[in-house]
Amino acid sequence: MSKASAKATRNKKSAKSSAILGKKTLREPLQKDSSFIPEKYEDVLALGFLWVAIVFFFWPVLFGGKVFLVPDNTASLSISTFLEEAKKEGLFPLWIPYIFSGMPSYGSLLATGDRSFDFLYVLWQGAIRLFVLPMSKEAGWIVLYYFIFGAGIYALLRQKSATAFQSLVGAFGGSFATLSVVWVTVGHNTKVVAVAMIPYALLFAERLRQKEGWKQFLLNSALLAMVLHVLVRSTHVQMIYYAVMAFGAYFLFELIATLSKKEPVQRWLQSAAGFLIAFLIGVLMSADTYLSVMEYSSHSIRGAESITKTYPELAPESADSKPTSGTGLSYDYATNWSFAPSEVITFFVPSYYGYGDQTYWGPQIFTHSPNFFGASILILAIVGLIYYRKEAFVQALAVVGVLALLISFGKYFPLLFDPLFNHLPFFNKFRAPSMILVLLEISACVLAGYGLKAVFEVRAADENESERVPFRFAAIGSSVLFLASVVGVSGCKTSYFEGLSKSDIGQQILARYGREVPNVIAQFGQPIFEMMKTDLFISMMLAMFLLVGIFMFIERKVPAVVFQVGVMLLVIVDFWRADARLLDGVKSAQEQQQYFQATDEVKFLQEKAESEKFRILPLVADRKSNWYAYFKLESVGGYHAAKMQLYQDLIATVGGGSTEHPSFYNSPAMMDLLNLRYIILSRAAEIPGFTIVFSGSKTILERNNWAPRAWFVKNVEQKSDKEIIEAIQSSSFNPRETAFLSSPAPEGIDAPSAETNLKITNSGLHQLDLAVKTTGKHFLFLSEVFYPAGWKCLIDGNETEILRTNFAFRGVIVPAGAHEVKFVFEPTSFAIGKYLALFSNIFLVLVLGFLAFDWVKNRGEKNKEAPTEK
Structure with a gap:
C-alpha cells in the first residue's frame, strides 16, 4: 500500500470515529489537546500534585509518629547532647571529646553550630523549617528536599520547553527513584540536600547562556551562587565533588558542541564565567567549613599516610586495618561498593539480586536497596535520547550519564576508574563509586521529559510516517517480551540458583549451613526468586502498557487526557512498588526515645x-x-x-x-x-x-591502678615512630615514668619530686586547665590526642610548644614553680573562614539589593509612562 493510500485510509477511519462520537476529531493539532488544565494553573497544579504524592508516601514519618531508627541517624542523635553542651558554654562545636579520645568535630564534618554569620543560609533554613512546621521536626525538612529536587528537574525541563505534564513525569522520577529515596531511610540526609541542587545549577547555567544583558547576567549568577551555596553547605563532600564533575563535563561538552558548529563562543564564555563566579561566592560563603575541612584532611585517614603502609609488620595479622596512600584511601577500601556491570539489570528489574539487606546476593559488600530509577523512566529516556540526539543539551546529559555509569563500575572497569583514582585531584579520597549513579538518575529523568516531548511531536507530525514505525515495532516487541517472560521465567530458576550459589553470599551460606541443611540455596533463594519474578512481570507489563499506549497515542486512537493520566499512573505504580519496601523498617518515635534512655x-x-x-x-x-x-x-x-x-x-x-x-x-x-x-x-x-x-x-x-588524665614523667627519650609503636604493643616501658618523642628530646628534664603535683581545675569542650607545682624543669604528659591545627598550650598566659608525645599524645615542658597551664582549642582556619563567609554574604546581598532596587525603579518609570485610560 502506498503512503498516500495509507493516509487516506487513516483519514477515513478518523472521520468514521468522529461521526460515531459526534465530537471533534482526535486528529486536531497538538496544542489543542496536549493539556486539559488551563495553562496559567499548570505549574501550580503539577508541583502541587508532586508535593501531595511525596507527603502521602512519607506520611508515616511526617505525621504517623514513625522514625528511621538506623545507625547513621542514631550516630547523629548521639552527639545532640554534645551540641547542646557547646551551645550552653557559648562555643561553636569544633572539638568533640567523647569519641576516639577526642577529635575535631567541625573539620571532620561530624557536627556544626550556630552560623549566624552566614545569614543568607540562615534565612534559607528558616524558610525550610517554616514550610514543614506542621510535620515531624526530624523528617519534615529532609522530605521537603525530595520535593525541591523534583521541582528542580521540573523547572529545568520547563526551561527546555517541555509541557507541565512532561516536566512532571521527569520530576516524579527524580523525587521517587529508589536510588535516592533510600538515602533518607538509612540516614544519609546530606546526600539529598546536595543532589537537590544539581538541576537548579544546570538551569541557571542554561539561563546564563540564553539570557542577554548584564543585569540578567548578574541576576542569574547571584541566584546560581545561592544554589551552589546550598549544594556546598550540604557538606557531603563526595556528592559535591561528583556534582562538580558533572558541571565540568557539561561545560566541556557545550564548548565542544559550540566549536564543532562554528558558533560564536561568547554565549559559552558568558555561562562559564558566571558559573565560576557563582561557585566561588557559594564556596566562600562556607569558607569556615571548608578551610576547617582542608586543614583536618591532612591529619585524617583521607589525607595522611598510615604507619602500617610504611611498616606493614606493625599491624597484627588479625587487624582489619586499611592503610592509606598518604593522599587518600587505599584502592581496596575506596572501591568498596563498586557497581558491577551485571547489576545494570536492576535498573529494570529492581530485585534481580534481591531487594537489599538480608535478601541481597549481588557483587557489592551489602546494600539496602537496588539502584532503581524506574523502568518507565528508562524507556522514556531512551526515546528522548534517540529523538533529540542532535541537541547539544541532550548529548551533554547522555555523556554525563554514561560517564557516571562507567565510573560507578569502579574496580570492575579499571580502564577508566584507575587513571581517575591515581591522577584526578581528590578523587581517591572517596569510597563507594556506586554513589555517582545519581548523575545517571538525573540525566535519565530529564531525558524522560524529552522522551514525552518526542511522543507529542511525533503525534503532531502527521506527514512523517517513518517516525511512527519504531513505536509500532516497540509496542509489538514489548508485548512479545511480556508474554515470553510470563511463559519462560519459571524455567530460569535453576540457572538463577546456580548464580546465587556461586556468589559470595551463596558461598558463605554453603560454608555455614551446607552440611546441615539440604538444598539450603534453594530454601534461601526461593523467596528471592519469587520477588524477582514478580518484579520482572511488573516491569515487562508496564513497559508493554507504556509502549502500546504511546503507539496508540501517536496514532490518534487515544485522547491526550487519557494518555497523560495513563502514563502518570504507570509511573506512580512503577516507583511505588519498589519504594514501598523502603518504609518497612520504620520504627515508632517511642522506640527512639527508649533507645536513648x-x-x-x-x-x-x-x-x-x-x-x-x-x-x-x-x-x-x-x-x-x-x-x-x-x-x-x-x-x-x-x-x-x-x-x-x-x-x-x-x-x-x-x-x-x-x-x-x-x-x-x-x-x-x-x-x-x-x-x-x-x-x-x-x-x-x-x-x-x-x-x-x-x-x-x-x-x-x-x-586496677588506672592512670589519670595527666602526669609528670621522669625521663624523655627520642625514638622513631616505629620504635614507639613497638614499645606500646609490647608494653616494654612504663608511660608513667618515661615519655617518647619522635623529635629531639629536650635536655635538662628533672624528675618530679614529692612536692610536685598537678590538679585539673577546669574541663570544657575546648579547654583543659591545670594548676601545677613543679620543683624543676618538668615534662608534663597529657592523655589527649595530639592535633597541631588549633590546640594551644598557655603557661601563665604565655604560649608554649605542644610536643607530639608517645606517638599520638601531647606533652609540654613546664618550668619550675607554681603555674596555671591551659590547653585551648582555637583553630585559625575557622576564624578566617567566618569573616570570608560574612563578607561573601554581604556582597551577594548588595548585588541582589541593587537588582531589586533597579527593578522597582524601572517598574515605577514604566507605570508613569503608561497612558491613563479615561
Whole structure:
C-alpha cells in the first residue's frame, strides 16, 4: 500500500470515529489537546500534585509518629547532647571529646553550630523549617528536599520547553527513584540536600547562556551562587565533588558542541564565567567549613599516610586495618561498593539480586536497596535520547550519564576508574563509586521529559510516517517480551540458583549451613526468586502498557487526557512498588526515645564522671559505638568515616583493627596513655588487671591502678615512630615514668619530686586547665590526642610548644614553680573562614539589593509612562 493510500485510509477511519462520537476529531493539532488544565494553573497544579504524592508516601514519618531508627541517624542523635553542651558554654562545636579520645568535630564534618554569620543560609533554613512546621521536626525538612529536587528537574525541563505534564513525569522520577529515596531511610540526609541542587545549577547555567544583558547576567549568577551555596553547605563532600564533575563535563561538552558548529563562543564564555563566579561566592560563603575541612584532611585517614603502609609488620595479622596512600584511601577500601556491570539489570528489574539487606546476593559488600530509577523512566529516556540526539543539551546529559555509569563500575572497569583514582585531584579520597549513579538518575529523568516531548511531536507530525514505525515495532516487541517472560521465567530458576550459589553470599551460606541443611540455596533463594519474578512481570507489563499506549497515542486512537493520566499512573505504580519496601523498617518515635534512655550502667558511669576524668571502652553489640557519647561519657572507640590518622594507626597496630571495639586492653601501656578506666561488657567476664565493679543490664570492669588524665614523667627519650609503636604493643616501658618523642628530646628534664603535683581545675569542650607545682624543669604528659591545627598550650598566659608525645599524645615542658597551664582549642582556619563567609554574604546581598532596587525603579518609570485610560 502506498503512503498516500495509507493516509487516506487513516483519514477515513478518523472521520468514521468522529461521526460515531459526534465530537471533534482526535486528529486536531497538538496544542489543542496536549493539556486539559488551563495553562496559567499548570505549574501550580503539577508541583502541587508532586508535593501531595511525596507527603502521602512519607506520611508515616511526617505525621504517623514513625522514625528511621538506623545507625547513621542514631550516630547523629548521639552527639545532640554534645551540641547542646557547646551551645550552653557559648562555643561553636569544633572539638568533640567523647569519641576516639577526642577529635575535631567541625573539620571532620561530624557536627556544626550556630552560623549566624552566614545569614543568607540562615534565612534559607528558616524558610525550610517554616514550610514543614506542621510535620515531624526530624523528617519534615529532609522530605521537603525530595520535593525541591523534583521541582528542580521540573523547572529545568520547563526551561527546555517541555509541557507541565512532561516536566512532571521527569520530576516524579527524580523525587521517587529508589536510588535516592533510600538515602533518607538509612540516614544519609546530606546526600539529598546536595543532589537537590544539581538541576537548579544546570538551569541557571542554561539561563546564563540564553539570557542577554548584564543585569540578567548578574541576576542569574547571584541566584546560581545561592544554589551552589546550598549544594556546598550540604557538606557531603563526595556528592559535591561528583556534582562538580558533572558541571565540568557539561561545560566541556557545550564548548565542544559550540566549536564543532562554528558558533560564536561568547554565549559559552558568558555561562562559564558566571558559573565560576557563582561557585566561588557559594564556596566562600562556607569558607569556615571548608578551610576547617582542608586543614583536618591532612591529619585524617583521607589525607595522611598510615604507619602500617610504611611498616606493614606493625599491624597484627588479625587487624582489619586499611592503610592509606598518604593522599587518600587505599584502592581496596575506596572501591568498596563498586557497581558491577551485571547489576545494570536492576535498573529494570529492581530485585534481580534481591531487594537489599538480608535478601541481597549481588557483587557489592551489602546494600539496602537496588539502584532503581524506574523502568518507565528508562524507556522514556531512551526515546528522548534517540529523538533529540542532535541537541547539544541532550548529548551533554547522555555523556554525563554514561560517564557516571562507567565510573560507578569502579574496580570492575579499571580502564577508566584507575587513571581517575591515581591522577584526578581528590578523587581517591572517596569510597563507594556506586554513589555517582545519581548523575545517571538525573540525566535519565530529564531525558524522560524529552522522551514525552518526542511522543507529542511525533503525534503532531502527521506527514512523517517513518517516525511512527519504531513505536509500532516497540509496542509489538514489548508485548512479545511480556508474554515470553510470563511463559519462560519459571524455567530460569535453576540457572538463577546456580548464580546465587556461586556468589559470595551463596558461598558463605554453603560454608555455614551446607552440611546441615539440604538444598539450603534453594530454601534461601526461593523467596528471592519469587520477588524477582514478580518484579520482572511488573516491569515487562508496564513497559508493554507504556509502549502500546504511546503507539496508540501517536496514532490518534487515544485522547491526550487519557494518555497523560495513563502514563502518570504507570509511573506512580512503577516507583511505588519498589519504594514501598523502603518504609518497612520504620520504627515508632517511642522506640527512639527508649533507645536513648539512660541505663543503669550509664548512671553508674555518669556518677563517677562527676568527680574524675576517665575514658571507657564499650564492648557491647546492642549499642552503637557513639551511643555513650549521648551521655557525655568519653570513649576510646567510636564511629566516623574520616578518623584522625594518628588514632587510626593506634587502632590498627595496638587495637586489633576494630574501630568500634578496639582491643586496647591487651596493652597496659596503651591503657595508661588513653586514661582507660572502665570496660563495658554484655555479660560477666574476666580480663587480667580488671575487677568487676558493676553488674546490671551490662557488666562494668574497672582497671586496677588506672592512670589519670595527666602526669609528670621522669625521663624523655627520642625514638622513631616505629620504635614507639613497638614499645606500646609490647608494653616494654612504663608511660608513667618515661615519655617518647619522635623529635629531639629536650635536655635538662628533672624528675618530679614529692612536692610536685598537678590538679585539673577546669574541663570544657575546648579547654583543659591545670594548676601545677613543679620543683624543676618538668615534662608534663597529657592523655589527649595530639592535633597541631588549633590546640594551644598557655603557661601563665604565655604560649608554649605542644610536643607530639608517645606517638599520638601531647606533652609540654613546664618550668619550675607554681603555674596555671591551659590547653585551648582555637583553630585559625575557622576564624578566617567566618569573616570570608560574612563578607561573601554581604556582597551577594548588595548585588541582589541593587537588582531589586533597579527593578522597582524601572517598574515605577514604566507605570508613569503608561497612558491613563479615561
